[in-house]
Amino acid sequence: QQKVQQSPESLIVPEGGMASLNCTSSDRNVDYFWWYRQHSGKSPKMLMSIFSNGEKEEGRFTVHLNKASLHTSLHIRDSQPSDSALYLCAGASSGSWQLIFGSGTQLTVMP
């Protein structure tokens, strides 16, 4: 079983809609999380990181983390076609920078 699991595998939202992506760690040592976006043929680019319980917002992107359940979620509001990409959640133990990636969510935003 993968240590970091993402859902759904794929997601289609209309332009202007809200996209919600989920990620859970099955390893209690993996409690720091990053969200990356990877457009086809490109390298992963970090969107946000979250290490403490609660919520962080940057522009249209909001991440939540519940450390008790080791669950993080990424929400994209006012989704744009340019947001269409593979979204990867990565986790690591505090103090370790060896990221363990989930299998990704393929987001498609329909114009």
Added chain:
Amino acid sequence: SVLLYQKPNRDICQSGTSLKIQCVADSQVVSMFWYQQFQEQSLMLMATANEGSEATYESGFTKDKFPISRPNLTFSTLTVNNARPGDSSIYFCSSRAGEEVFFGKGTRLTVV
């Protein structure tokens, strides 16, 4: 932040041959990480390379198959030995700056 430059961007090699992938950072970094990504799938951590010490490999990756050198704080090389079609994938180097982990642009390897 840290910028990571990989060379080559892509390569095609024959089965049984070896290929070297270079990664250069624009500043000194303690650790460099190497990842493998098959088409549109997750990234798998292959190994961690610190300066002056042997790389540590994750399960499924070995030093004989994927030797890694880290001669200084800005440079690392990943070699793919005895390349097979199953090694065809994208290889990324990465490193940390602050709380962010950055990636090079990747090397797309095709083994024929």
